[in-house]
Amino acid sequence: MSTPARVLPQDRPAALRVLGATALVGVVATVWLGLFVTPPDQFMGNLVRLLYIHPPMAWVAFLAYGVATLASLLYLWPRTRAEHFDRLAGASAEVGVVFTGLTLVSGSIWGRPTWGAWWVWDPLLTTTALLFVLYLGYLALRRVPGEFHVRARRSAMAALIAFVDVPIVYFSVEWWRSLHQAPTVLNPTTHKTYVHGSMFWTLLLGFVSFTLVYIWLMAHRYRLARLQDLEDVEGLEVALEERRAEGDAG
Amino acid sequence: MTGVGTRTGDTFSPHDPLDDEPGSGEAGTAPSAPGRRSITLSPEQRRQRRRLEVVGVVIVVAIGFLVFKGLTSAIVFFKTANEAVAQRATLGNSTFQLEGMVMPGTVRTIRDSAGTTVAFVVESSGVKVAVTNTGSAPQLFQPGIPVIVVGHFVGTTDRFASDQILVKHSNSYIAAHPNRVRAQNGTTR
Amino acid sequence: MNGYVEAGYVVVLGTLGTYGVALAARERVARRRLGTASSAAPTGTSAKADFPAQAGEASAVEHRAVEETEPGSGP
Numbered sequence: 001m002s003t004p005a006r007v008l009p010q011d012r013p014a015a016l017r018v019l020g021a022t023a024l025v026g027v028v029a030t031v032w033l034g035l036f037v038t039p040p041d042q043f044m045g046n047l048v049r050l051l052y053i054h055p056p057m058a059w060v061a062f063l064a065y066g067v068a069t070l071a072s073l074l075y076l077w078p079r080t081r082a083e084h085f086d087r088l089a090g091a092s093a094e095v096g097v098v099f100t101g102l103t104l105v106s107g108s109i110w111g112r113p114t115w116g117a118w119w120v121w122d123p124l125l126t127t128t129a130l131l132f133v134l135y136l137g138y139l140a141l142r143r144v145p146g147e148f149h150v151r152a153r154r155s156a157m158a159a160l161i162a163f164v165d166v167p168i169v170y171f172s173v174e175w176w177r178s179l180h181q182a183p184t185v186l187n188p189t190t191h192k193t194y195v196h197g198s199m200f201w202t203l204l205l206g207f208v209s210f211t212l213v214y215i216w217l218m219a220h221r222y223r224l225a226r227l228q229d230l231e232d233v234e235g236l237e238v239a240l241e242e243r244r245a246e247g248d249a250g
Numbered sequence: 251m252t253g254v255g256t257r258t259g260d261t262f263s264p265h266d267p268l269d270d271e272p273g274s275g276e277a278g279t280a281p282s283a284p285g286r287r288s289i290t291l292s293p294e295q296r297r298q299r300r301r302l303e304v305v306g307v308v309i310v311v312a313i314g315f316l317v318f319k320g321l322t323s324a325i326v327f328f329k330t331a332n333e334a335v336a337q338r339a340t341l342g343n344s345t346f347q348l349e350g351m352v353m354p355g356t357v358r359t360i361r362d363s364a365g366t367t368v369a370f371v372v373e374s375s376g377v378k379v380a381v382t383n384t385g386s387a388p389q390l391f392q393p394g395i396p397v398i399v400v401g402h403f404v405g406t407t408d409r410f411a412s413d414q415i416l417v418k419h420s421n422s423y424i425a426a427h428p429n430r431v432r433a434q435n436g437t438t439r
Numbered sequence: 440m441n442g443y444v445e446a447g448y449v450v451v452l453g454t455l456g457t458y459g460v461a462l463a464a465r466e467r468v469a470r471r472r473l474g475t476a477s478s479a480a481p482t483g484t485s486a487k488a489d490f491p492a493q494a495g496e497a498s499a500v501e502h503r504a505v506e507e508t509e510p511g512s513g514p
Contacts, residue, residue, distance in 0.1 A: 031448060039425035044390065048423055049444045053451050098458055102451050109447040115416045116388030121323035130316040137309040143302060177327045177349075179398055181421040194422035213455060220462045227469035244294065245468065 020216045026209030033202040041199075050110040051195075052202050055184060056210040057103040058128075062166055064096030064214060065135065069163040072156035084222075086152035087229070089159055090142050091221035093135055095214055100132045115179060123176040127169040134162040148229075328398050331374035335408060345402045348381075348410055349418070350374040354393040359386075368415070372397065383412045390417045 034052035041048035071089035074080040107125070112118045119125065142155045173182045184195055185203065195203055291299075328347035329337065350372025357370040366386040370393075371378050381399050391397065401412030 027452070031452070035444070035448070041423050042426040043395075043419060044423075045426065046441065046444055047390075050447045051423060053447060057451065098454065102454055105450050105454075106447045109443050109450065113389055113441065113443045114419060116391070117414065117416055120327075120416060121319050122327050123320070123324040126316060126320045126324040130313065130320065133309055133312045133316060137306075137313065140302065140305045140309060172324075176325055179327060179416055179418055181419055184421040184423070187421065194420070196424050199423050199425065213459075217455070217459055217462065220459070220466060224462060224466045224469060227466060227473060230473055231469060245465075 016216065016219055019212060019219070023209060023212035023216050026205060026212055030202060030206045030209050033198070033205065038198050038202050044114060047110065047113055048199070050106060051184070051199070052206045053210075054103065054106040054110055055203065056206040057099050057106055058183075059185075059207055060210050060214045061096050061099040061103055061131070062170070063211065064092045064099060064218070065131075065163055065166055067218070068093040068096060068159050072159035075152060075156045076160075083148065083152070083229070084226075086148075086155065087222055087225040088218075089156060090139075091218050091225055093138055093159065094221055095217045097132065097135045097139060098217075099210075099214065100128065100135065104128060104132060120179050122179040123172040124169065124178050124180040127165060127172050131162075131165045131169055134165055138162050331372050331379045332377035333374075334403075334410075335377050335379065338403065338408065341403060343402045343405075345400070347398050347400050347416075348372070348379065348412075349396060349398045350379060351396050352391070352393050353378070357393055372399070379408060379410050381410045381412055383415050385413060387415050388417055390419070391415055395419070 030052055034049050038049070038052075040046045068089045071085045071092065075082070075085040075089065104125075107128075108118045111120070138155065138158050141158050142151070144151065144154075146154070170183075172178065173180060185207070328349040329341075331348060331350035334341060334346070334348050351374065353371045353373050357368065360367045360369065365384070368383045368385075368387045368391075369381065370383075371380050373379075381401075382404075383399060383401075396418040398416040398418060399410060399412035400414040400416070401410055403409065404411050
């Protein structure tokens with residue numbers, strides 16, 4: 001069996017630092033535009049300002065699961081099988097779970113004043129909650145001990161199963177009756193957007209900025225996974241300590 | 251997503267301290283292959299395995315619950331006013347979600363000792379249903395918008411008693427003071 | 440505004456910030472432990488021979504720890 005490369009990932013590569021700084025600037029700009037520059041909506045008033053963070057959370061979650069699925073496929077395909085695809089899938093899915101959780105929470109915070117309810121069993125909300133739990137299950141499954149490739153193959157197949165829910169979430173507003181409005185950007189029915197002026201550009205900036213945040217987080221999660229795999233090779237004592245620490249942190 | 255059950259007997263991985271026969275809760279004796287894999291499950295490891303099992307069960311139950319909710323509540327999240335009236339007989343006094351446009355000029359808010367009540371008429375495809383909602387309406391409630399009310403028909407009438415109003419809104423966003431951005435192209439609020 | 444907007448922004452930025460900081464911190468800890476592991480772990484495998492240079496690198500990480508928490512740690 002192959003062992004992970006024994007070179008530590010470079011301490012803090014310049015590209016990652018630049019990416020982090022850009023993402024930070026983008027998020028700050030989004031928040032500034034979203035909270036102070038953009039106008040209130042004629043119907044929602046200031047509550048429209050949640051527009052600039054809630055849809056980007058959902059988009060990043062989809063993106064993260066897409067990357068995890070792609071990486072899982074590449075791992076399953078014998079010709080491209082490599083340990084780094086397993087780590088990439090795990091890293092991306094974990095970040096995706098964080099963003100899915102934020103999708104649910106920010107949506108709930110938006111729903112209470114606009115709909116009048118923190119939560120409804122609407123198709124979009126229900127399938128999104130299912131998405132959250134499915135990928136939590138995936139992350140838990142990754143922790144079930146086993147030989148590296150056994151664990152990785154089992155995880156990759158689980159990732160493919162979990163991803164089935166992503167198109168269901170996306171098309172749920174079209175397939176079933178929903179309280180939730182259809183997506184504003186990348187609408188599955190019309191592929192048009194209905195946002196005006198500065199609101200639109202701020203939303204777009206939000207999408208870009210949080211995508212950069214995703215890449216930064218995912219890159220660091222990947223590096224962490226790499227270090228953890230190296231530690232496993234280092235030996236039992238170290239691995240045990242690491243798992244203990246992981247348990248504390250997680 | 252259960253996954254806990256399937257294990258291969260082959261555990262020659264030199265770097266997995268937690269690997270052990272499934273279910274053998276007590277001190278594992280040395281498995282095959284590399285000699286240094288003689289491991290005793292520490293209480294810590296046993297606790298971790300237990301925690302993983304609990305997590306697995308919780309997740310499976312949650313998935314089942316959400317699929318159940320999806321099939322029961324989410325597939326038909328609401329009935330429009332005309333559908334509800336058409337199915338009046340079968341609906342009886344059961345609780346469901348009814349959707350319709352709040353008709354302008356019909357909204358009355360009554361505040362008395364019993365609390366706040368909002369009465370209005372919703373309309374869908376020409377069919378009107380009078381709604382009495384116990385409790386105040388949400389902040390964005392107003393005439394001319396689609397709402398979903400949660401409740402039931404009263405007695406044998408076509409009047410609807412609700413205890414929750416959900417305000418639907420579209421996916422369009424237009425500045426409140428549209429002196430610089432105008433809403434053309436028929437986008438509504 | 441009315442609390443909901445602020446709460447939404449705080450939750451989103453706070454969670455991403457915390458997650459980012461936690462990742463960076465765990466990465467640092469893992470790196471430091473790997474740096475010292477070669478001498479500490481008696482059961483270490485052949486990999487340990489490859490790590491002598493790591494102690495220096497780990498301390499280099501510590502020096503830069505302050506700026507380790509870039510994007511998520513938003514405003």
